[in-house]
Amino acid sequence: MRFAERLDRVPPYLFVEISRKIAAKKAEGINVISFGIGDPDIPTPDRVVEELRATALDVPNHRYPETDGLPEFRIAVADWYSERFGVTLDADKEILPLIGAKEGIGHASLCFINPGDIALVPDPGYPVYSVGTWFSGGECHWMPLLEENGWLPDLTTIPQDVAKKAKVIWLNYPNNPTGAVVDSNYLSEVIDFAREYEIAVLHDASYTEVAFDGYRPISFLEVPGAIDVGLEFHSLSKSYNMTGWRVGTAAGNREMIDALMVVKSNLDSGIPNAVQYMGIEALKSSESEIAERNSIYESRRDRVVASLNRIGLKVDPPRASLYVWARIPDGFTSAEFAELILEETDVVVTAGNGYGPSGEGYIRLSLTISEEDLDEGLRRLENLRISSS
Ligand SMILES: Cc1ncc(COP(=O)(O)O)c(C=O)c1O
Structure with a gap:
């Protein structure tokens, strides 16, 4: 089969990689918690x-x-x-x-x-x-x-x-x-x-x-x-x-x-x-329906930012969007740090460089996660021991 060259220009879709890693962990029976994709967990009204x-x-x-x-x-x-x-x-x-x-x-x-x-x-x-x-x-x-x-x-x-x-x-x-x-x-x-x-x-x-x-x-x-x-x-x-x-x-x-x-x-x-x-x-x-929904994300944002600060990551709380963008510690690439989090805590975050070269040095956490998973995910993250090789 000979496919068009344009297909070769596309890097693997970011979330395909994440999904594969999650699937491998799940196959081992591990409860993986994902802050990966921005897909609202709150139902359609x-x-x-x-x-x-x-x-x-x-x-x-x-x-x-x-x-x-x-x-x-x-x-x-x-x-x-x-x-x-x-x-x-x-x-x-x-x-x-x-x-x-x-x-x-x-x-x-x-x-x-x-x-x-x-x-x-x-x-x-x-x-x-x-x-x-x-x-x-x-x-x-x-x-x-x-x-x-x-x-x-x-x-x-x-x-x-x-x-x-x-x-x-x-x-x-x-x-x-x-x-x-x-x-x-x-x-x-x-x-x-x-x-x-x-x-x-x-x-x-x-x-x-x-x-x-x-x-x-x-x-x-x-x-x-x-x-x-x-x-x-x-x-x-x-x-x-x-x-x-x-x-x-x-x-x-x-x-x-x-x-x-x-x-x-x-x-x-x-x-x-x-x-x-x-x-x-x-x-x-x-407006009040929107505000009510946003107050859920706002509370999640505050909890995510607080937990990341506790483990020493620098984060400016976002005023909008579904994402927290956090600078990672020196001594890691984004991919290494995301990998460390996954390996040590079974929590998925997205490596910033997946969004372009200037995303290097950051990770992204999505707020579209159930309250229960959020609490558990943050509990695990707060136990992360960060030591670069
Ligand atoms: C910046 C941005 N634009 C567009 C979309 C896609 O929106 P839709 O679900 O309407 O296709 C996304 C989805 O994550 C997004 O992050």
């Missing part, structure tokens, strides 16, 4: 699942959905943007439903990247930005996210010749894996940069609804000029505990929405209608 039950029985919903989704779903997304961020969007021209944000993020590169083009990609970052670029024949220019810059790419370090060849800049705030957030001043600078070099800004806003201490993250589209240069991806996965249902959205510049629609309508047939009705119901969630 009952009333959202009820909507699936009701709409699944309607025969028209058994047929192909439209790629551009139900008009009612697009209107619900527009209403949500208006209420949540004060952003006015045209539901027909500026919103496109996605089969989860991942699908849209992966397909977006096909809209912009010709072979040899450059994508500006955050490092560390969600791997789909780079993989989508490679599948389209492009190259990634890594933008290091460093603690001293508040985990924001320093645009002044991007060489001019790279900026000139770049077609897109990927951003993601609240950020996976660092948990960092962004303000409108920085996003304004990005918009100026994008205008200067004719670059599309692709902002992944999958975590705006998971935030702590009363903080409410902003949307890229709130910033003046954003809609002229970019798209924002949203996900109902983390916002409403809906990872299993696969529903997300792209919103913003209408030409970019049209381009994504060309790609998608030729490759997929949209989100099942009944799942879109679930999405409509989910988007009606009240």
